[in-house]
Amino acid sequence: MLFLAHPSIDPDVSRFWEFQSLITKPLGMVLSVVLIWRLIGWPCLFGVLTVVLAQGINVLITRILLQRERLRRKATDGKLQIVTEYVSAIRHLRWYGWQELWQDHIMKARQHELNLRIITSLWGILISFTNNLASGMFPVAAFYAYTVLAGQPLRVDVAFPALQLFNMLEGSLREIPGLITVLLNARIAVGRIEDFMAEPNKDPIPQPSGLGAKPELMLQSASFAWPGTGRPALHEISITFPVGLTLVTGKGKYSLG
Structure with a gap:
């Protein structure tokens, strides 16, 4: 049996088990900066400035990525609908020979979705590149300010602990793009679910009242046969279908009207 979900609900709402990373990674980055400050002093602010600039650029990129991701989700909905x-x-499409036309529609919708996936992936790669560049420029800017501007000698007991702290900071920065992706997916998915839940309920079909009300459908002395067969399956059927849901059942068959 095939179950098809409503296209407005995303099955991948959020990887909720990564919630702790939303706290530990930024906290680890802050602690690394504090320890570097205690080690080399104010020159570390130049390295922090590179990180701040990188995150400012990532804010702009994230806004664009959010818009593209919404377009990609709409394209996925359209493909699933088709x-x-x-x-x-x-069955009916194959009977009338329309399956090739529908397959072309499906492939066009799929290609449109893939194009948007490529675009969103490129923006995600740009976020990763910005963070990697910031993590690489952090020690360069900090050591430059420490040696040139502050005039301090770069001793071994300062350089190696600072490099270790820089590596810790780089590890935290490396996880930020993944965390941004998780937050974006969670925000978009939750918003789609809220939009779906906010849709109004379907209005009930008004039932006719009074003796003068006419039925929606009536058959008189009708006969039916399957296409390609000369023998009718139903003979001289006279039936009246009232307004509302009508269920016709039989051996191995059923129909809704």
């Missing part, structure tokens, strides 16, 4: 309709009507 696939759902294709699977539901596959």
Whole structure:
């Protein structure tokens, strides 16, 4: 049995088990900066400035990535909608020879989704590149300010502990793009679920009242046969369908009206 989910609900809402990383990684970055400050003093502010500039650039990139990600989710919804309709009507489409046309529609929707996936991936790569550049420039800027501007000698007992702290800071910065992606996916998915839950309920079908109300559908002395067969399956059927849901059942068959 095939189950197709509503296209407005994203199955991958959020990787909630990474919630602790949203706290530990930024906290580790702050602690690394504090320890570097205690080790080399104010020259570390030049390195911190590179990180701040990189994160400012990432804010702008993240806004663009958020817009592209929403477009990509809409494209995925459109593709799923076409696939759902294709699977539901596959028998009739093959009977009339329309399956090739629908497959072309599906492939075009899929290609559009893949193009948007490539664009969002490129923006994500740009975020990673910015963070890696900032983590590499942090020790360069800090050591430059420590030796040139402050005029302090770069001793071994200062350089090696500082490099170790820089590596810790780099590890925290390396995890930030993944955390940004998790937050974006969670924000978009939760927003889509909220939009779906905020949709109004379907209005009930008004039922006719009074003797003068006419039925929605009526058949008189009707006969039905499957296409390609000369023998009718139903003979001389006279039936009236009232307004609302009608269920016709039989051996191995059912139909909703």
